[in-house]
Amino acid sequence: MAFTRNGGRSAPAKFGLLAGAAWLALAASAHAQTPPPADGLGEDRLFMEADQVVRDDASQTATARGEVEVRYRGRTLRADELVYDEAAGVIRARGNTAILNPDGTVEYADEIVLDEEMKAGVATGFAARLPENVKLAAGTAVRRSEQVHELNRAIYTPCDICAPDGTTPKTPTWSIQAERVVQDRERQLVYYRNAWIRVFGQPIAYLPIFWHPDPTAERKSGLLPPKFSASDRRGFSYEQPYVWVVSPHSDITLSPQLNVKVNPFLNVHARKRFYSGAIDARMGYTYDTDFDGQGQSFGDATSRSYILASGAFAIDENWRWGFTAERSSDDLLFDKYEIGDVYESRGPYIADDRRLISQAYATRQDQQSWFSAAAFTVQGLRPGDNERTFPVAAPLVEARYEPTGAVAGGRLRTRASAVVLTREQSPDFPTVRLPGLDSRRATAEADWRATYTSAAGLRVAPFLHARFDAYSFDDNMVGVVGVGPTSRSVSRGLGVAGVDVTYPFFRRFSDFTAILEPIVQLAASPDLKQIELGRNALGQTVYLNEDAIAFEFDETNLFRANKFPGYDLYEDGVRVNVGGRASVFWDDGRRASLLVGRSFRDAPNEIFAERTGLRDRASDWIVAADAQPLPGVRVFTRARLDGDSLDVERAEAGANVYTRRASGYFRYLRSNTDINGDKTENFDVGGELYLTKNWGVTVYGNRDLVQEAWVIRDIGVVYRDECTRVDIIYRREDTVIGRLGPSDSVTVRLTLATLGEPLYGR
Structure with missing residues (x-):
């Protein structure tokens, strides 16, 4: 058949x-x-x-x-x-x-x-x-x-x-x-x-x-690729991670770090997923004395540890809650034991670099509204940080509501917020340890905006903003050496009315499109008496400013009616923000844009810090540009130029490059006066270049141009193919943080496909 x-x-x-x-x-x-x-x-x-x-x-x-x-x-x-x-x-x-x-x-x-x-x-x-x-x-x-x-x-x-x-x-x-x-x-x-x-x-x-x-x-229990390193601080180090899969929804990674010069350090990473969310916790512990940059011990032996944990959960379709827990027993613990991925976002509130934040929060969101309630504390790991002077925010409440449909022909948004800040110690008198300023604020505000566009392309957008604040203070130590009581309450009403006007011009050429867009914003607010805490030792007025200390004037807030990002300070008077944006878009994907603008006001405003360039009637010039001249290449720059001399007061520049055999970045920052009153100038550079299909070099450097010294620099050799990656990196740290001092180290990283972790999963 x-x-x-x-x-x-x-x-x-x-x-x-x-x-x-x-x-x-x-x-x-x-x-x-x-x-x-x-x-x-x-x-x-x-x-x-x-x-x-x-x-x-x-x-x-x-x-x-x-x-x-x-x-x-x-x-x-x-x-x-x-x-x-x-x-x-x-x-x-x-x-x-x-x-x-x-x-x-x-x-x-x-x-x-x-x-x-x-x-x-x-x-x-x-x-x-x-x-x-x-x-x-x-x-x-x-x-x-x-x-x-x-x-x-x-x-x-x-x-x-x-x-x-x-x-x-x-x-x-x-x-x-x-x-x-x-x-x-x-x-x-x-x-x-x-x-x-x-x-x-x-x-x-x-x-x-x-x-x-x-x-x-x-997911399966087993060993992950080890990490080898040798440094002045710890001598030769061997770290061997082991993953223990506890259940289909949880695992624990144990990473003991064995060091020649100092005691072992145990890192633990635990993860657990629930039906409504997940917990991710990293911890570390050792029992040892302190040591300097050469591994020399000093002081008494004690327990030294850290925790970096977070959790996020869904209560129902709209409600979420979560937490982060970040603490370290030593300011330099992460540097001494080369613990990475420390200062990253784990929750909605983010601390600065070299600072840890612990928070608890709950949020609710639907199509029309947003609500959040939170509390957080901050631990400072920078030299000179004193945690007792950092405020504890508990609670911090924010709410937004936007009605459906137009209101008076425009979009209406309402907001409310409240915060309680408590300090243990005043930062102004560290030697006598006076009580710190405690403050409470409640705010209600409404914002309305409409947009009208003529047949010729003229765009007119009127806006209105009204706000009411209520404050109360306790332990105001500024008043001790200046004027004013140590406790008081104050309220204020404020608002702004204005209009944005833009008129873009388009022109099509043979292989690109050019757009020229002049922008004008007119805003007016009643004169406002800012909240004064007292006067400092130099007789200068000290204003309440908890949420705009790091304010910088740049293209992101040039056309904001109130340039201050927080609530404590408010921009008043009549001001006109003007600028122009030019953009070119090529048919092959290249593009470039340039923005130039400045702000004018009816009278000088001393509420702005001198370093911002906004005190005078005419502000400093703002210039920002970015371009993509080639596939895989992007460059940008932004600068603030003195309004009279056009000297560069602050500048940033950078580039990102990505090609088949190379990738890298460059960042440059210069500021004549930072928030501490000091000059800042530095640059970062990093990337990797493959000289052949498999062999390449990696580099990273951070240089302080004011001190004329490298903060950190790396150079490495890398081999990679379809199943293996080996990195050998030499690092020189020239910074002197406390007694840690400069250090040299060599690290070897090995990644094997299918064994331990995904290849190139960094």
Whole structure:
């Protein structure tokens, strides 16, 4: 009985067993059970195609020959010959055998033998291509059950084994070769016996017993790649992370750091996901004396630790709540033990660099409104920081509401906020430790804006803003040496009315479009008496300013009617903000833009700090430009120029570059007067350049141009390919923070694909 390249069926029961070999899974990896493709086949129906199918009743065999292809339950089996021996209960596939699985993996063998129940089988000349580019090869592969597979004389590698031309063999960057490999699908582990780890074909480590998670396992306990380093501070250091998967929803990473010069340091990273949210907590602990930049101990031994934790949860569709907990026992703990990713955002409120914030918050948001309530404290790790002078904000409440539809032809928004700030100590008198200023504020405000555009393109946007504030103070120590009581209450009403006018001009050229847009903003507010706390030792008025200390005048607030970002200070009087923006957009994706503007007012305003350039009737000039002159290249600059001399008072510039073989950035900052009254000038530069396909160099530097010294500088060598990344980085830290002092260090980072963590997952 023969079929010539036909999709028909014969002897359905027997050929069902024959085609069942298409879902033979001898690979040392569990495959995802994805639904069969929409090819018209039912759950238990098959498609078979062959040059010839022969049924021999005498020997009770059925044979399919010549480009055999069987599709069953989403899998495809291809072979030169397929034989079903009914008497022996054996299915045999021979010649160029390949199994294509629904998840894209492929298994190859010279010959596959399977029992008729498909619970056990053997393959010779076995090879498989699995997810994440993993390759497996073995002399024989044995399927002992649906859960346990065994490979003999096997090799495992996620690296390429062929040159780019696809024909020339290539030694993998790294591989594991073993006498025996057992894959346990139920435990999602791969076990090795008498294993050699080879790098570029050379054996570097022998392990009698070794195991790692199955490449398809999402999370599994095991060792992560280690980190090696050597520095003046700690000597040689070895850090070995271990991941313990506690449950499907939680894991703990233990990273003991062993140091030659100082005591070990234990890092712990715990994560747990709940049905409504998750907790992420990093902690560290050691018991040791303090030490300087050369690893010399001093002081008494004590417990030293840190915590960096956060959690976020959904209460229902609109409500969320969360927290962060950030604390360190030592100001320099993170620097001494090279603990990274410290000063990053973990919640809605963010502290400055080298400061930690602990907060608790709840928010509610829907289509029309927003509400939040929070409390937070800040720990300062900078030299000279005194936590007792930092305020505790508890509570901090903010609410916004925007009615649907237009109100008087425009958009109306209402806001309310309140905050209570409590200080333990006044920052003005550190030696006598006087009580710190405690303040309370409640605010209600409304903002209305409309936009009208003429047929000629003139855009007019009138706006109104009204606000009411109520304040109360206690322990106002400024009043002790100046004027005013130590406790009092004050309220005020304020507002602004104005209009924005813009008139953009468009011009189309042969290969680009140019836009020229003049901008004018007119704003007027009643004269406002700012909230005075008293006078300092020089007789200067001290105004309440808790939320605009770091204010800078630039293009982001040039066209703000009230340039102060917070509530305590408010811009009053009549002012006109003028500027012009020019933009060019090329058809090939290049672009460039330039903004120039300044602010004018009816009278000088001494509420603005001298360094902002906003005190005089005519402000400093604001200039900002950015461009993308080439694909992968972006440059920007912003500057504030003296209104009379055009001298540069503050400037920033930067560039980002990304190409096939290089990426990097450059940042420059110069300020004649920062918030502390000092001159600042520095630059950052960093990037990596690949000199060949696999080898490259990395650099990073931060230089203080005022002190004419490098703060930190790195240079490294990197090797990477499809399965490996090795970074060797030399770092020189020239900063002197407390007794830490300058330091030199060398760090080695190794990342192997499928082992420990995703490749290049930084």
